[in-house]
Structure formats: C-alpha cells, structure tokens
Amino acid sequence: xxxxxxxxxxxxxxxxxxxxxxxxxxxxxxxxxxxxxxxxxxxxxxxxxxxxxxxxxxxxxxxxxxxxxxxxxxxxxxxxxxxxxxxxxxxxxxxxxxxxxxxxxxxxxxxxxxxxxxxxxxxxxxxxxxxxxxxxxxxxxxxxxxxxxxxxxxxxxxxxxxxxxxxxxxxxxxxxxxxxxxxxxxxxxxxxxxxxxxxxxxxxxxxxxxxxxxxxxxxxxxxxxxxxxxxxxxxxxxxxxxxxxxxxxxxxxxxxxxxxxxxxxxxxxxxxxxxxxxxxxxxxxxxxxxxxxxxxxxxxxxxxxxxxxxxxxxxxxxxxxxxxxxxxxx
Numbered sequence: 243x244x245x246x247x248x249x250x251x252x253x254x255x256x257x258x259x260x261x262x263x264x265x266x267x268x269x270x271x272x273x274x275x276x277x278x279x280x281x282x283x284x285x286x287x288x289x290x291x292x293x294x295x296x297x298x299x300x301x302x303x304x305x306x307x308x309x310x311x312x313x314x315x316x317x318x319x320x321x322x323x324x325x326x327x328x329x330x331x332x333x334x335x336x337x338x339x340x341x342x343x344x345x346x347x348x349x350x351x352x353x354x355x356x357x358x359x360x361x362x363x364x365x366x367x368x369x370x371x372x373x374x375x376x377x378x379x380x381x382x383x384x385x386x387x388x389x390x391x392x393x394x395x396x397x398x399x400x401x402x403x404x405x406x407x408x409x410x411x412x413x414x415x416x417x418x419x420x421x422x423x424x425x426x427x428x429x430x431x432x433x434x435x436x437x438x439x440x441x442x443x444x445x446x447x448x449x450x451x452x453x454x455x456x457x458x459x460x461x462x463x464x465x466x467x468x469x470x471x472x473x474x475x476x477x478x479x480x481x482x483x484x485x486x487x488x489x490x491x492x493x494x495x496x497x498x499x500x501x502x503x504x505x506x507x508x509x510x511x512x513x514x515x516x517x518x519x520x521x522x523x524x525x526x527x528x529x530x531x532x533x534x535x536x537x538x539x540x541x542x543x544x545x546x547x548x549x550x551x552x553x554x555x556x557x558x559x560x561x562x563x564x565x566x567x568x569x570x571x572x
Contacts, residue, residue: 248522271341278341286403293415317402320405339376342480349522349523361461361468362430368440368477374393375410378410379410384429388431395414420432440503446566446567450571452551462543463535466529469529470526471547473555475564477519484505499530524554529543
C-alpha cells in the first residue's frame with residue numbers, strides 16, 4: 243500500500259511546476275498535499291453542492307438519480323480495512339499534514355506503554371479538528387498498537403465522508419461506542435469540548451469547553467485508562483468564520499450535532515489557509531481503575547486533567563508561534 247501511495251505522489255508531483263503560478267500563495271505547500279487536504283476535508287462541501295445542484299437546477303429524473311446515489315452511499319457498508327480504503331487513508335495521512343505544515347510532537351514518548359489503553363483528549367475543536375489527521379493509525383506517529391478517533395455522529399450521514407473517515411480510523415462519538423472501544427483495548431482520541439466550542443470562537447484566544455465535560459473522565463476511570471492532554475496550536479486560524487449569536491443558535495447546534503457556521507478558507511473557497519500548526523501530546527495522567535467513581539473522585543481527576551492541559555498550553559504556545567495567545571476554560 244505504501245508503494246501505491248508513493249506512485250500517486252510521484253504522478254501528482256509532476257504537475258507542481260505546471261500549476262506553480264496559480265498556487266504561489268502556498269509557499270511551503272505542494273500540489274500533492276493540496277489534493278490530500280481536498281480529499282480529507284472536501285467531501286462535506288462536494289456532497290452539499292451535489293445535493294443543492296440536483297435539487298435546484300436539474301430535471302426531476304436526473305435530480306432523483308443523483309439523490310438516490312447519495313442515499314446509497316450513506317447506506318453502503320464501509321467494510322473492515324478495504325484495500326482501496328487503506329490506500330486512500332495512507333495517502334491522506336502522509337500528505338495532508340504537509341499542507342499547513344502540521345508538526346507533531348510528543349512531550350514524553352517513553353511514558354507510553356504500548357500494551358496500555360489511553361484516553362487522549364485533544365483540544366480545541368475549532369471549525370474542524372484538522373489536527374486529528376496526524377494521529378491516525380496510518381500516520382504511525384503514536385506509539386500505540388490500537389487506536390480510534392471519535393467524531394460527531396452527524397458525519398456518518400454524509401456520502402463518501404463516512405467512508406473516508408472510517409478508513410482513517412474515526413468512529414461515531416457515542417457513549418456506548420466509547421465504552422466498547424475501551425473494553426476492546428483501543429486507545430481513543432476525542433475532542434471533549436465538541437461543537438460547543440464553535441459557539442465561543444474569538445480572535446486572540448482559545449476557548450475550550452471542558453468544565454462541564456466529565457463523561458470522558460468517568461469512562462477513563464471505569465476502564466483504568468490514563469488520561470492524556472493534547473493541544474493543536476494554529477488550527478483555529480485555518481478558516482475565517484461568521485457565526486450567529488443567541489441561545490437559539492446554541493440549541494440548534496446541540497440538536498444537529500454540529501455548529502452551522504458560515505466559514506471560508508483561501509480565496510473564499512473551502513480549502514483551508516495553510517497556517518502552520520503544532521500538535522503536542524502531553525504526558526499520561528495515571529487514573530486508578532474504579533468501576534463506580536463518585537462525583538468527588540471524578541471532579542478530583544478533572545482538576546488534575548485541566549491543570550495538565552493548561553500547563554501543556556502555556557509550555558508550548560511560544561514554540562508554536564503564539565506567545566500572546568490565552569487559554570480560557572469554560
């Protein structure tokens with residue numbers, strides 16, 4: 243599979259010189275990495291455009307055909323590590339991080355036991371939690387044998403995207419699924435603040451919604467899985483955005499499972515700005531196994547986790563290029 247990814251890369255690389263002028267804004271970016279990002283993030287926009295195009299411009303029969311194809315893709319089983327899926331996932335994992343570029347760093351790699359199961363809490367959510375692409379199984383950066391990433395269940399209703407994200411090792415974020423993964427020995431990456439954080443986006447600060455998030459801490463304690471703080475600097479700057487205000491909008495976001503923002507990237511397109519990112523994985527916080535933790539025990543563990551996340555942010559924000567950035571935990 244690696245050689246197929248390499249062949250794709252070489253083929254696309256030949257076009258770099260041809261398209262160099264139109265892509266002059268992307269000083270450190272190659273066409274290969276642009277294609278990888280479009281595959282990684284573009285499916286949502288393509289599916290929406292196809293739906294709107296069919297609904298409002300095509301004759302009835304053609305529109306019904308396109309909508310039927312989209313519906314069939316939503317219902318089509320993903321399959322367990324299909325050959326084509328592994329090839330695409332490897333290509334995206336290898337090249338999408340180079341677009342920004344996205345640097346990956348572990349604070350203490352030696353502190354991880356390959357036989358253990360970990361709960362890795364990655365922040366912030368931003369418009370898209372793009373940084374998670376550096377933590378996929380195919381990327382091979384984490385010293386863990388079994389890994390899955392939890393993502394909004396709404397994604398699994400979008401044609402093509404559900405397949406790609408499943409190939410990358412993402413899986414629907416539900417309490418039942420989370421507990422099942424831990425019981426099967428999977429280290430799990432999640433963004434505990436979730437879409438709620440999109441409601442609090444603002445320039446000059448990173449706002450993470452963690453004080454009311456104790457479910458992932460409870461499950462880590464029940465499984466005896468160490469908690470790991472992780473932070474992706476620069477991710478919030480990859481898109482510009484406008485969001486409505488008011489409680490009605492917050493309720494709508496919670497109901498949908500995502501925040502319907504108006505956002506845009508380079509030249510008003512869905513392609514994100516190539517802003518450098520630094521994703522730092524902190525040291526594990528040991529959590530004694532406790533099948534029935536009390537509220538006080540959960541809050542005590544949460545306090546340790548929030549302190550570790552804050553320390554990680556303060557330690558690496560200058561290295562990431564954001565010395566004046568502040569962290570607000572809500």
